[in-house]
Amino acid sequence: MLRSFLGAAALAVTAHAATIQSTPAQQCQSFANGLDLSEYNTTIINSTYFATDEYLFVVGTTNNAPFCQIFAQTVYGSPGTTVWAIWLPETSDYQGRFLAVGDGGFAGVIEYDSMLADFNLGLGFAVAGGDGGHSALTNDAGEGAPGVYLPFLHHQEEVLGWIHNGISIFTPPAKAITEARYNSIKHAYYDGCSTGGAQGFALAQFHPTLFQGIVASSPGNYYSHLALSFLWNDLATDTVGTYIPQTQLTAMTAAVVAKCGGPDGVINNPPACQFDVDSFACNATNLSLNNTACLTDAQLAAAKKIYAGPTNSNTGAQLYPGFAFGSESSWLLQEGLLADSFSIPILQNLVYDDLGYDASTFNFSSADVAAVNEKAGTLIDEIDPDIQQFHAGGGKLLSVQGWADPLNSPFWPIEHLQQVQAAFGGNVSSWFELFMSPGTGHCGSNDLYPDAPGTYATTAALVAWVEQGSTPAQIEASMPPSGANITRKLCPYPQIAEYTGTDPDDWTSYTCT
Ligand SMILES: *[C@@H]1O[C@H](CO)[C@@H](O)[C@H](O)[C@H]1NC(C)=O
Ligand SMILES: *[C@@H]1O[C@H](CO)[C@@H](O)[C@H](O)[C@H]1NC(C)=O
Ligand SMILES: *[C@@H]1O[C@H](CO)[C@@H](O)[C@H](O)[C@H]1NC(C)=O
Ligand SMILES: *[C@@H]1O[C@H](CO)[C@@H](O)[C@H](O)[C@H]1NC(C)=O
Ligand SMILES: *[C@@H]1O[C@H](CO)[C@@H](O)[C@H](O)[C@H]1NC(C)=O
Ligand SMILES: *[C@@H]1O[C@H](CO)[C@@H](O)[C@H](O)[C@H]1NC(C)=O
Ligand SMILES: *[C@@H]1O[C@H](CO)[C@@H](O)[C@H](O)[C@H]1NC(C)=O
Ligand SMILES: *[C@@H]1O[C@H](CO)[C@@H](O)[C@H](O)[C@H]1NC(C)=O
Numbered sequence: 001m002l003r004s005f006l007g008a009a010a011l012a013v014t015a016h017a018a019t020i021q022s023t024p025a026q027q028c029q030s031f032a033n034g035l036d037l038s039e040y041n042t043t044i045i046n047s048t049y050f051a052t053d054e055y056l057f058v059v060g061t062t063n064n065a066p067f068c069q070i071f072a073q074t075v076y077g078s079p080g081t082t083v084w085a086i087w088l089p090e091t092s093d094y095q096g097r098f099l100a101v102g103d104g105g106f107a108g109v110i111e112y113d114s115m116l117a118d119f120n121l122g123l124g125f126a127v128a129g130g131d132g133g134h135s136a137l138t139n140d141a142g143e144g145a146p147g148v149y150l151p152f153l154h155h156q157e158e159v160l161g162w163i164h165n166g167i168s169i170f171t172p173p174a175k176a177i178t179e180a181r182y183n184s185i186k187h188a189y190y191d192g193c194s195t196g197g198a199q200g201f202a203l204a205q206f207h208p209t210l211f212q213g214i215v216a217s218s219p220g221n222y223y224s225h226l227a228l229s230f231l232w233n234d235l236a237t238d239t240v241g242t243y244i245p246q247t248q249l250t251a252m253t254a255a256v257v258a259k260c261g262g263p264d265g266v267i268n269n270p271p272a273c274q275f276d277v278d279s280f281a282c283n284a285t286n287l288s289l290n291n292t293a294c295l296t297d298a299q300l301a302a303a304k305k306i307y308a309g310p311t312n313s314n315t316g317a318q319l320y321p322g323f324a325f326g327s328e329s330s331w332l333l334q335e336g337l338l339a340d341s342f343s344i345p346i347l348q349n350l351v352y353d354d355l356g357y358d359a360s361t362f363n364f365s366s367a368d369v370a371a372v373n374e375k376a377g378t379l380i381d382e383i384d385p386d387i388q389q390f391h392a393g394g395g396k397l398l399s400v401q402g403w404a405d406p407l408n409s410p411f412w413p414i415e416h417l418q419q420v421q422a423a424f425g426g427n428v429s430s431w432f433e434l435f436m437s438p439g440t441g442h443c444g445s446n447d448l449y450p451d452a453p454g455t456y457a458t459t460a461a462l463v464a465w466v467e468q469g470s471t472p473a474q475i476e477a478s479m480p481p482s483g484a485n486i487t488r489k490l491c492p493y494p495q496i497a498e499y500t501g502t503d504p505d506d507w508t509s510y511t512c513t
Pocket of ligand 7 (some may be wrong): 427428429493494
């Protein structure tokens with residue numbers, strides 16, 4: 001059993017004279033040293049106490065309340081060890097809430113910035129985060145590249161330990177620590193984006209009782225086909241003739257925004273934008289770009305492939321959706337980098353187990369796609385729309401997706417929501433909501449887009465939803481890249497924010513309709 005003698009010891013000490021009272025740092029250490037988590041295959045690594053402002057992760061951002069940080073590691077296989085951290089606030093700050101954060105990309109590191117952002121909300125969370133089942137140190141620094149061996153992708157337990165079980169492995173021991181410290185957890189929350197968004201859907205699908213509230217934003221939950229979309233865009237632009245340089249991408253977004261942007265200079269609802277893509281062509285009758293920024297026919301064909309998304313070369317079936325108007329200025333990422341970092345490593349390490357596999361021979365045929373589905377999809381996707389058990393347990397699921405996300409197609413979370421609606425026979429908004437965010441990127445603002453705020457008040461909305469039953473009718477977005485005082489209103493899909501006020505920079509000027 002888990003035992004903790006801090007409770008009793010600390011009480012006994014404080015009851016006596018102040019001269020023998022232990023410091024918060026000593027209390028943190030003695031609490032950590034007193035933990036026995038062997039039933040969770042978990043050992044404590046170390047502990048550190050941080051007074052207010054002592055924890056400095058990103059310059060300019062520190063902790064706004066004290067906490068005791070405990071590092072632990074949990075062995076979940078052979079191989080298979082995950083390192084994780086938990087931050088315990090003072091008893092007087094704790095409000096009965098446990099929160100875990102997710103990972104990004106191939107994981108391998110703890111997302112301390114996410115932990116700090118949620119800790120600093122003042123909602124009294126004990127906050128935990130893990131490394132996604134493997135260490136970046138032994139996995140190419142957490143980054144993939146063509147021809148590079150990624151050990152974790154060669155052990156099924158570690159592949160599953162990355163997304164499917166990345167959070168569930170450390171959550172029971174992290175909750176046990178939280179209970180030992182405060183005696184109770186009233187509510188458990190999860191907050192993740194990108195790979196962390198995929199981990200959020202994995203919790204709802206495979207571990208439906210661990211969390212009552214889940215934020216799963218810019219979700220990579222159709223990871224295998226997201227990787228195919230990176231490869232599709234890379235192959236569409238990989239010759240000198242089809243490559244589209246930044247100057248042209250920037251001009252494309254400027255032309256689209258000029259036509260479809262709202263009073264705030266951002267495209268509010270890209271699917272409603274009537275823009276003739278052929279006007280990008282250098283010999284178009286109706287030119288939208290000048291002679292230096294226009295697209296050759298080959299570039300125009302490549303751009304159309306990126307807007308369209310990958311399709312099965314035998315059947316024509318859509319494999320993953322394409323990109324929305326307004327995202328063009330960030331497409332350089334799609335012209336090689338994302339395929340090199342994710343798609344090719346996944347094909348070489350996981351699908352074909354051959355570091356010499358030439359990804360340019362992947363032709364999107366039924367056979368190629370079937371190999372990806374079987375070898376990767378079964379282990380890294382979490383797209384089952386029929387998440388009955390999570391729903392039956394009262395779980396709430398909240399997702400934000402930027403319309404100008406240059407990594408994840410904004411149409412994927414919409415499709416997935418529609419699949420969930422179909423599985424549940426209609427409206428699911430009492431427990432699952434998707435907020436589309438105009439002009440923002442992947443898990444935040446898009447720096448190459450007109451100034452749109454990309455910090456979303458999702459965690460607070462989730463807490464109110466779970467604890468007071470108030471379904472979020474809107475979410476505030478703030479903090480654009482420029483630092484200007486601009487806020488926007490995000491609405492639950494399919495609603496959009498209609499400008500009904502007098503100040504386009506103030507979120508209260510918009511109404512969800
Ligand atoms: C701990 O590890 C043992 C041996 O590997 C395994 O049988 C057991 O299920 C693990 N316990 C937990 C809680 O994961
Ligand atoms: C505690 O352990 C973590 C995880 O191994 C490590 O990153 C950190 O540097 C350690 N801290 C101290 C103070 O030793
Ligand atoms: C062509 O358009 C680009 C992008 O809008 C602009 O930067 C450039 O100055 C224009 N060039 C000319 C010759 O007008
Ligand atoms: C541009 O011109 C080429 C040949 O001159 C023609 O094949 C192509 O269809 C034209 N493209 C557009 C968009 O008009
Ligand atoms: C020409 O292109 C512009 C910009 O895309 C568009 O606003 C306009 O409606 C187009 N005109 C015609 C006749 O297609
Ligand atoms: C895709 O490649 C396979 C061989 O790898 C070939 O048999 C098939 O015909 C190709 N399909 C298309 C549509 O090019
Ligand atoms: C779902 O129901 C809610 C509450 O009744 C309503 O506000 C919302 O518009 C509905 N959504 C859809 C997609 O019908
Ligand atoms: C930001 O703008 C809002 C609405 O216009 C205003 O109420 C608020 O005081 C402003 N905040 C700052 C820090 O200027």
